[in-house]
Amino acid sequence: MKVLVCIKQVPDMESRFKLNAAGNWYDTADLAWRMNEYDEFAVEQAVLLKEKAPDTELVALSIGPERVKEAMKKALAMGIDRGVHVQDEASFEKDPYQIASVIAEYARNENFDLILTGMQSQDRGSAQVGILVGEMLGLPAVSTVVGFALDGQVVTAKRELEGGLKAVVKVGLPALFTCQLGLNTPRYPTLPNIMKAKKKELTAIPVATLLKDEALAVTEKVSYPEKRGSGLVLEGEIGELTTKLVALLKEKTSVFK
Amino acid sequence: MATLLVDKRDQMFILKEMLDIDALCRFPKYASHTGYPMVLTEAHKFANVELHPATAEGDRQGCTYDPKTRAVTFPDCFKGPYRKLLDGGWLAMCDSPEVGGDGFPLTVGTAVSEVFYAGCFYLYGAAELTHAAAKVIETYGSDEQKRIYMKRLFAGEWQGTMCLTEPQAGSDVGAVQTVARPNADGSYNIVGTKIFITAGEHDLTDNFVHMVLARIEGDPAGTRGLSLFIVPKFTPDAAGNPGARNDVYCTGIEHKMGLHGLVTCTMAFGDSNGCTGYLLGERGKGMPEMFHMMNEQRLLVGVEGLSFSSNAFLHAVDYTQNRFQGGSVYPDRDRNAPVAIINHPDVKRMLLTMKAYVEGGRALAYFTSYCIDQAGVTEGEESGRWHGLVELLTPIVKAYNTDKSWEITALAIQCAGGYGYCSDYPFERLARDCKVTTLFEGTNGIQAIDLMFRKLLGNKLVNFRTLTGKMDRTIAEAGRIESLAGYAATVRRAKEELEATVEGLAALAGSEQGLDLYAKTAPFLDLMGDVTLAWLHLWQLTIAEPKLMEAVGAKGKGEREAILAKNKNAAFYYGKVMAGQFYIGTLLKNSFGKFERLRAEENPVIDMFEKSFVA
Secondary structure (H helix, E strand, O other), rough: OOOEEEEEEEEEEOOOOOOOOOOOOOOOOOEEEEOOHHHHHHHHHHHHHHHHOOOOOEEEEEEEEHHHHHHHHHHHHOOOOOOEEOOOOOOOOHHHHHHHHHHHHOOOOOOEEEEEOOOOOOOOOOOOOOHHHHHHHHEEEEEEEEEEEEEEEEEEEEOOHHHHHEEEEEEEEEEEEEOOOOOOOOOOOHHHHEEEEEEEOOEEEHHHHHOOOOOOOOOOOOOOOOOOOOOOOOOOHHHHHHHHHHHHHHHHHOOOO | OOOOOOOHHHHHHHHHOOOHHHHOOOHHHHHHHOOHHHHHHHHHHHHHHOOOOHHHHHHOOEEEEOOOOOEEEEEEHHHHHHHHHHHHHOOOOOOOOOHHOOOOHHHHHHHHHHHHHHHHHHHHHHHHHHHHHHHHOOOOHOOOHHHHHHHHHHOOEEEEEOOEEOEEEEHHHHOOOOOOEEOOOOOEEEEEEEEEEEHHHHHHHHEEEEEEEEEEEEOOHHHHHHHEEEEEEEOOOOOOOOOEOOEEEEEEOEEEEEOOOEEEEEEEOOOOOOOOOOOOOOOHHHHHHHHHHHHHHHHHHHHHHHHHHHHHHHHHHHHHHHOEEEEOOOOOOOOOOOOHHOOOHHHHHHOOOOOHHHHHHHHHHHHHHHHHHHHOOOHHHHHHHHHHHHHHHHHHHHHHHHHHHHHHHHHHHHHHHHHHHHOOHHHHHHHHHHHHHHOOOOOHHHHHHHHHHHHOOOOHHHHHHHHHHHHHHHHHHHOOHHHHHHHHHHHHHHHHHHHHHHHHHHHHHHHHHHHHHHHHHHHHHHHHHHHHHHHHHHHHHHHHHHHHHHHOOOOOOHHHHHHHOOOHHHHHHHHHHHHHHHHHHHHHHHHHHHHEEEEEEEOHHHHHHHHHOOO
């Protein structure tokens, strides 16, 4: 079996974000980077499959500048066999459709049985890329997966729905799945595997050779959330406080309606 | 990830910009280790996510002893992280691939150890002892002993311990009374009691391998008559699996000021006359063999001290940034609006003092490990010089960094005021826990005696001169940078006073006042630590100052602060420069008074009569 795992490098979400000069994305200077958290679940799922079926080939793909190799090396250290780095200094300007088309273009003739992506990226959060790749390749795509069991050529996947509901779907391979938090517990790369990762193949492909489509959407402007008024502190005796609180809730919220 | 354990940026500064580990990785021995930054990143993540959450609970819950079963239980929350630590392959990261290691430079290993100790001193402390036992067997064990014990210890599957101390044999190891009587099959029957045995019994590993110093019956008194024995808890069978229960039991555990999460045991060997031990290495060579383990442990204890200081410092910065009290005294700020107390000069003074000792102590510990790495890739006299520096600096790394940890954790408590004294914050735990590092593996008093008599005078100052030669080169280089010339001159003065002091001590050694030396050992170690840190700070300034100039130039306060607020890297270099300048320009001034103290001719310490301390 041949598995493709799509990973994205994103800033550590505890970073202090600043806007870039053009005002259309965040400034990438001074940031600490990591693998998109959702993608770690995808990598772990792939490695779990290989542990059960050692002849499985695991390929990780990432699009972006030179620094994304760090996230790829982590995936290799977790157990992915080889990496494909699609070199793109301006990946942040591409919309989900273009990113998906680059991945689809790469995957089209590679005969992957299974494609795993994160449910969304932590920085853009569009949650579109995985599903679009499935569509472009004509594969069934299952989103927000929190359970995954492969039996022969059929996957039984559990999807997370709104309101705590879960749905169980059965899908024949080849297929694409987007992975949600809680699917598994991503492993720490062991030191010996970090060492081995350095010897694994990491192929570079310039994005121009895979990019065929124009963007459908352009990010015009990003901005900080509007500052909200400060909280309200009520003071007084308990009885008095309760009266004030109930009055406020009636006036400003729909709690008692 | 926001981390309050160890400042990774400062670690990378020392590894990459100061010590140039990338150049070390050009030696064939380390050629495959260029990816060390990723290793450090993963170590931080592991320490923050897995190790650190176990610490506060480990302290609160502590270890328990059941006198009926003579079993020790570690806090429940330790099992998961301990397993993951072993699975990660971290224990043997600097060891040879032949024993299952990854062969990393020790400098990188030291950086990882600092992070892990800061994460959970209890768990990593236990694991590191196992590693030390594995190293002794690697060096002195027979092929059979290596086959049975070594790999399991390197992998952390079994716990290793160091059993030296007895009730009457503490710093005076030669007074050991544990006896070994030869059995017909070549093994020995061991009888005796050992105290203060860290991790001597617990429920995290299936077996224990005690390294026991004992005297074979009839061998001479003192350290020369001591031999080293392997005493397993369960004697391994032919396949190496734990077999019959050996007659070694934990008979009690200590109740301590701190270190609640790492058990300290009293171990009884042969209470029923059935304890079997196996000679490790040569008969009568137990002390030098044990010291192989001890030297590594002494450097690591220095790193333990450093990790407490680092942890306390980062928490103090975090606390003082978030505690708002009083208005600013700075004229350009609003006096009436409460500010975070990190803005008050007295709090800044405490924080900058902590920063200077943490970053100086880190440079000291990493540099000493770097000397070990250099000794391993060079040959002949050059290798000997690096090795000599390790010998000289080991007691300073151990004693100076641990003495400072007690001072720095106290300063951190002070920064947090009354909250610093309460267990809602980690400060009081860090202070309680760090104190033991001044006592572990030879008290700091013993370290000072080792430095004065063995490492300095016993070496006829050869290694000392290698060190001052290195200082001279840094001073000359710093002197060429205009803005650092004044600091270079101060460090030169301190170094020259140190040289004069050492010459004076050497002269004293052969004179009628030779006894005075014994009263000067600890003050001398403290002073040598001060001057060594001054050199290391000056070295760091020669790197940080030009980089800061590149970023901010000679701009005024307002413009400079605007740049520092935006540019994290520039802010880092500014902090390095401030810490270095504060250390050399302010803290080091205390040392000149200490020199005077060491030169004092009268010596009431030696003259004091033991009956005159109290009426």
